[in-house]
Amino acid sequence: MAATLKDFLEACESLGLLRIIVTSSAAVLEVRGNITKLFYAELPKGKYANMHQEDYEFHLNMDKITQVKFEVGEAKRGNFPTYAIRFLDEQSESALSLFLQWGKPGEYAPGQVEAWQALREQYGEVWQPAPVEAI
């Protein structure tokens, strides 16, 4: 059975502290947090994964994500690798990004990079989620 975004998002809890990034045509909002305690709702616009934390809220229309991509990059300042997961929409634009969040620059928590690599191994560097049927 092909993996759904619902399965994958739940597996993202293993990544520990993340930088969750959403970008509109003009604005960028970035929050430090874990993906945890997701709940789901079917709305006219699509099937949503949701998260309510004390200081932030997150919603993802899972029906709009066509591709998920693992990316290793380089930090803008300093010579550290970055580990990202991009959730791409029908236009192949990044509708959501999750970056592993370090404590001090370049210092990831123990097991965090390994968890990211394990997910990449399991799902593949680029993969297409199967439609979420029931939530």
Place this chain on the structure above:
Amino acid sequence: MAATLKDFLEACESLGLLRIIVTSSAAVLEVRGNITKLFYAELPKGKYANMHQEDYEFHLNMDKITQVKFEVGEAKRGNFPTYAIRFLDEQSESALSLFLQWGKPGEYAPGQVEAWQALREQYGEVWQPAPVEAI
């Protein structure tokens, strides 16, 4: 002299605690925070207003905002008014929204609604920012 977004964003500090919302094609991220300690940068993509807080980061390409709109609405749950400011892009889509954030539902901090009304009075219910010249 016409008002710029830079002036306006700095004036938004008077609004107190806000819900800052950025929406992409598939995801929504909402953060509770104040607009404060903005700093500016001119990048190839445009002139940015930026904010770094402990748990979140915010960036706005001011050159992409063509209109600002004050909106009174109604809370999804409960019979409370909501007070929003929408920052619209060239497609008249909301690239950024700021909502007054209550403590308990419908209970705004003293002076918060008045500050929102004062800004609406000063800038107008819908207004077009003048270009930011130098930052």
